[in-house]
Amino acid sequence: MTKYKLEYIWLDGYTPVPNLRGKTQIKSFDDFPTLEQLPLWGFDGSSTQQAEGHSSDCVLKPVAVYPDPARRDGVLVMCEVMMPDGTTPHVSNKRATILDDEGAWFGFEQEYFFYKNGRPLGFPEQGYPEPQGKYYTGVGYSAVGDIARTIVEEHLDLCLAAGINHEGINAEVAKGQWEFQIFGKGSKKAADEMWMARYLLQRLTEKYCIDIEYHCKPLGDTDWNGSGMHANFSTKYMREVGGKEYFESLMGAFEQNLEDHIAVYGPDNHMRLTGKHETAPWNKFSYGVADRGASVRVPHSFVNNGYKGYLEDRRPNSQGDPYQIASQILKTIAEVEERTEGGISVAA
Known part of the structure; x- marks a missing residue:
């Protein structure tokens, strides 16, 4: 043994x-x-x-x-x-009570900052580095520094070796800011893997004397980007049936349930969802094709495929609990799909 x-x-x-x-x-x-x-x-x-x-x-x-x-x-x-x-x-224990459905697929885009000595990694001791712009998907010491890529590559390897469905990494818009993506089928499975990926990242950075900052707007009211956890989602009905009428009903339900979504999309989201930078204001709902300034981004592929496929809710933030985020998305979808054959229901 x-x-x-x-x-x-x-x-x-x-x-x-x-x-x-x-x-x-x-x-x-x-x-x-x-x-x-x-x-x-x-x-x-x-x-x-x-x-x-x-x-x-x-x-x-x-x-x-x-x-x-x-x-x-x-x-x-x-x-x-x-x-x-x-x-x-x-x-x-939020996991025990969330709505789940094996036909519901979720892809979470986890943004975060590396922090050292109370500052984003790569920031000078006083003031700010060059304005954001060159850091997104950047390469080279001036863009990403000397240790961040080592950590994200090691984290990627750990996740894959653990059987976590880690789908990608990239440097993000602000200095010291990065992102990884996790995909799973079913609310609980996807959220379990996101929490485990977070755990592996935080444990890994112990040996580098670096912290992970998940706050959605750690640099406050500045021109530096905040951090989100965009939620890409679909159901079996959305992927296989869909249709414009279904899509418009779904967006209507998302607008009607705006407050319920924001309540579980992570604290301090009003600091991030200002309408100035990443997406729409927290208290207004919008959607648009390929519109990264909307609450829900509609991919061209979704429209071109007869309003079938997946959608991206850009409002969840980096501190959000993926169990509650996925569950709320499914609850809103169920309001529309429970009236259709083959759709999910609140009792799923």
Whole structure:
């Protein structure tokens, strides 16, 4: 038998943005363990804002498992947080209650900043570097510095080795800002892989003495870009049936549910969605073909294919919880599709 290092990973109770937590236990198995073989495990919820000190027990329930390429015989275990009975979801456990559908596909574009000594990586100690412009998809020391590409390439390799469906990387518009993309089929699967990719990135940067800054507008009211987590989405009906009438009904539902979407698209989005830079104002809904200044960007391929394919919601921000983002998108789609044969429903 082999002794495996099981890294149990979960989201704590901090608000409005939960933090990733992790701890290791050693278990022996004949082969790489399956999800069904992994036991429940307890932790001190009073140290993670998930319980009071006088009754601090919380339980970790494994929900997804991946190989850990950074450790010999390592296992990454994504967990939900449960109450002490092991069956009741904790109030902080958003994953347990989200709308899911295996025919719903999500592609998340995670933007973030590398930070060192309280400043974006590559910024001078005082003031700012050259204005943004040359940094997006840039190459060379003056554009990306001396360590960022090393980190993003190593992170890419770690994700792929872990079986995470990492689809690409690029330097972003601001100095020290980067992006990676994760694709998954089903809300939970896509969001699990996004959280695990975040975990691997944050653990990796420990050895470089660099932090990951997810705040959607870390440089405040300046001409420097904020960070989003654009959500590309489709359902089976959207890909295979679609149609202009369906599309217009869908956009009407998105407009009607604007406040519900913004509520779960990440905190401080009013700082980023100003209408001046990346996209439409947070309190106004718009859509347009190839329009990166709209709330929802409609690809040319979608229109050219008879209003079938995928759409991109550009409003979710870099701090957003992908579980809640995907679930809200599906809830709005379900308002339209539950009236159509083959569409998803709120009860999916």
